[in-house]
Amino acid sequence: MTKESTLKAARGDLTREREGLALMRNTARGALRVMETVGVVGRQGMGWLLGDRDELPVRLRRTFESLGATYIKLGQFIASSPSLFPEEYVSEFQKCLDRTPPMPFHYIRDTVERELGQPLSALYEWVDPQPLASASIAQVHAARLHNGAEVVIKVQRPGVRHVLLTDFNFLYFSARVVESLAPGLSRSALSGVIEELQAGMLEECDFQQEARNLEAFNRFLAESANTAVVAPRPVGTHTTARVLTMERFHGVPLTDLEVLRAYTDDPAGTLITALNTWFSSLMLCDFFHADLHAGNLMLLEDGRVGFIDFGMVGRIRRETWAGMMELFEAIGHGDVDGMARAMAMVGMTREEVDVAALARDIGALQERLTDVDASSLVQADRNDREVNQLLTDLVRIGEGHGIRFPREFALLLKQFLYFDRYVQALAPELDMFSDGRVDMFGALDQLPGSDEPLH
Structure with a gap:
């Protein structure tokens, strides 16, 4: 065996060893997550048995919030699906919060530098250590590039993707068990719904895909000659799967009527512009924005309507x-x-x-x-x-x-x-x-x- 082939074989052994260690670590973390899930559910159930008898929808919503990102998103899906779930659950899960305690700034710094391969000071002229928003999947900070452009940095929380995979595998297995024990539920395809939710949420964890969504939506606006609406433009050199840097917008949410009046004398016209743009995107864009809550539609200082946060999108025939x-x-x-x-x-x-x-x-x-x-x-x-x-x-x-x-x-x-x-x-x-x-x-x-x- 030549020296070159020996080195190649050694490198292959090292790669397989690393992959094996990574698999073991992921398996261990997955087992711990399942144990954590069972523990939280068990504590909630024990509390109910011991006399803490709040209504079942309330108990379930609190359990979901205790379990974190996956279950919070699942709760929000329940809240937005009156066609699929009982009214009392839809109503209660409207309260399901997607706000979490902020991560310390040193984690933001470490993640950005690790992902982008440069010191934070070399990448940005300034980064605000106080977050603009902190949710279950990511945290957002205001920043400024060295060329003076104002941007925001969206940084993914540690281990979110792994937690989602573990949680959804557990939910899928549980759903298949339920379907096998109650064949009458098979038509509702619980496991199918879980698979679709998993695909959507994993897509939210890929910030490069979100950057592509932003670029595609801006192309759709340009091709349809729509100058009244805009989406942030991503900064490709400062974006990875876990860090997204994009243009910062200044404006107000579209639901704040009193503040809107300082920007426009035609709030209804602004709303109609947003509605028509979204309806048009259903057929003329590769996707439609699937999370248009009050924080994701803005009236900008220049009078345009801003669509932001393209992590959750849908596609329709x-x-x-x-x-x-x-x-x-x-x-x-x-x-x-x-x-x-x-x-x-x-x-x-x-x-x-x-x-x-x-x-x-x-x-x-x-x-x-x-x-x-x-x-x-x-x-x-x-x-x-x-x-x-x-x-x-x-x-x-x-x-x-x-x-x-x-x-x-x-x-x-x-x-x-x-x-x-x-x-x-x-x-x-x-x-x-x-x-x-x-x-x-x-x-x-x-x-x-x-x-x-x-x-």
Whole structure:
């Protein structure tokens, strides 16, 4: 054996040894995380048995918050999915917080320097040690580049990706056990929902993907000649999978009406600009922004609308969006045949749906349907209990016919709930379904008819 081949073999042995050690460390950390999860659940259960008898949704929400990032995000998914979960859980999980104690600045410094390979002072002229925001996945700090550009630095919390993988593997295994013990639940595809959530949350942990999302959204704005809206531009030289540096925006959240009046004399027009941009992105961009809460839509000092935080995005088929709007319209008119057709269009199924039979089952809800206005389906604070129960019943009936609603259904509904809060704050007279200034279907009209996925 030559000296070169000997060295090559030695390097291979060293690599395999390192990989083996890393696997052992990850396995050990995974086992500890599972033990921690079981311990937290056990303590909560023991507290309940010993007399701390708060309501089950409250107990579950507190348990999720104690377990950290994965379960907080899962709680927020429950809060935004009235079509999938009972009303009392949806209401309670609205309180599920995504704010965590800030990480010490030395960790921020160490992470940035390790990821980018240079001292912090060589990368940035200035970094504010006080965070702008601290959430379950990342922490954000204001900074300034040496060229004078104002930026923000988004730094991932330690071990988040590993915790997510461990937690979701545990949840997936638990879901499969539940499905095997209760075959009637198989149509609701608990394990499938968990797989979709895992994919979405792991994508949030890849800041290079978020940077690509920012670049793609800005391209979409440029190609659609939309100069009224902007997204931050990432700084590629200062970005890795765990550190994202991007342009800093100065402005106010779109829900703060009193402050908005100092920036614009047409708050409703600002909102309509944001709505039309988002509706257009459903079809003309590679994805849609899937987390438009009050902190992620801003009115900037120059009058433009800023879309920020592109960690959570969704992708939708043309026919899914059209079917969802048909579903809302059919519910508003009490049209059970139209509802059945729309549900078959929106839902995911490997089975041939008997639309006539589905319509007959939906017809049992006819009396309740006639009392529900279509606009109330997307209004977060109006007639919640009735609407949530109706959507839950519709999903249950659909599942009985082999239909499973995709994750995008919940993501879209969540954005409509956010939109209604914006409407109530900025333009309470606005009806998204009938106001001619809001163009929900303009992008659909620009596309050729096709049943193929757009994304």
